[in-house]
Amino acid sequence: MANTSRPARLITHPTHSYHALVLTAAGDNTFLCDGCRCHGSGLCYRCARCDFNLHEHCATCPPTLPSFAHPQHALTLEPFPDGGGSSRDAAPRDCDLCRGPIKGMSYRCRPCGFHLHPTCALLPPAAAGSAFHPEHVLALVPAAPRPCSACGKECVVWRYRCDPCRIDLHPGCLHAAKSAVVVARPTRRTAMRFGIELGRRFRIGATLTVDRPKVN
Ligand SMILES: [Zn+2]
Ligand SMILES: [Zn+2]
Ligand SMILES: [Zn+2]
Ligand SMILES: [Zn+2]
Ligand SMILES: [Zn+2]
Ligand SMILES: [Zn+2]
Numbered sequence: 001m002a003n004t005s006r007p008a009r010l011i012t013h014p015t016h017s018y019h020a021l022v023l024t025a026a027g028d029n030t031f032l033c034d035g036c037r038c039h040g041s042g043l044c045y046r047c048a049r050c051d052f053n054l055h056e057h058c059a060t061c062p063p064t065l066p067s068f069a070h071p072q073h074a075l076t077l078e079p080f081p082d083g084g085g086s087s088r089d090a091a092p093r094d095c096d097l098c099r100g101p102i103k104g105m106s107y108r109c110r111p112c113g114f115h116l117h118p119t120c121a122l123l124p125p126a127a128a129g130s131a132f133h134p135e136h137v138l139a140l141v142p143a144a145p146r147p148c149s150a151c152g153k154e155c156v157v158w159r160y161r162c163d164p165c166r167i168d169l170h171p172g173c174l175h176a177a178k179s180a181v182v183v184a185r186p187t188r189r190t191a192m193r194f195g196i197e198l199g200r201r202f203r204i205g206a207t208l209t210v211d212r213p214k215v216n
Contacts, residue, residue: 011045013059015079015105016052021045021059033058035079036118037103058105058118065107068125068140069097069158070114075107075121095120097158098171123171127160131175136162138169150176 010020015035024046030039031046035058045059046052064074081093081102093102093113097120107121108114128137132150138160148155149166150173159168169176 007043007056007060011059013045013054015054016047016050019047019049019052021047021052021054023056024048024053026053033104035059035105037081038117038119055119057122061118061122065121067107067116067121069116069121069142070109070112073109073112073114075109075114075116077105077118078108079105081106097121097123099156120171127174130160130169132169132173132178133162133165133167136165138162138167138174140171143168148173150178 007023009023011023012020013035022045024044026041026044026046028041030041031044031053032038033040033044033055034052035054038055040053040055043056045054045056061077063077065077067075081104093106093115094100095102095106095117096114097116100117102115102117105118107116107118123140126137126139130138139162140158141161142157143155143159143161145154145156146159146168147153148159148168148170150169153170155168155170158171160171160174161168
């Protein structure tokens, strides 16, 4: 079914309350999103006067969001990152899904200390039609560190997985070309980090399904 809802041409946003933002096609040019501080391409909401840009989804994402990655509580969109305030524990955080640093807007559950990039909060729990593994639907799941089947770099916690085929993919590698296959081994450092991660998640009462490594 075709999506008939068109994005609004003009919006206002709490991260740039001075001027209205205009829906603009950035084309192939990448822009830095001033909301999440990640790069983007395609449609953006822009204030040309201030050279201020927002991903379309960062400009229009809802103030609260349920997430399968943190089913206990709804997540709240916060327009600014931690770290700028006077509070001692307001250190910059990594995204709990992709482990990348959060430099701008994020979805948070403050009581649990759970943080997601807006882009990561919108990842679907299942993905069909992966260019790398088109045969099956891949599920976004947390598991023990394992190299990405496409780029060879470690999938630390969350990854798109096809269990029967033993395929693990970073969200960004779902559509990687198959020729890019690299084999790498998990490092001890990330295995330890995962142990810490597990402990933290169990303390906050989350459930986490982890594949036990096969012992040969
Ligand atoms: Zn953004
Ligand atoms: Zn402006
Ligand atoms: Zn993320
Ligand atoms: Zn929570
Ligand atoms: Zn990858
Ligand atoms: Zn498969």
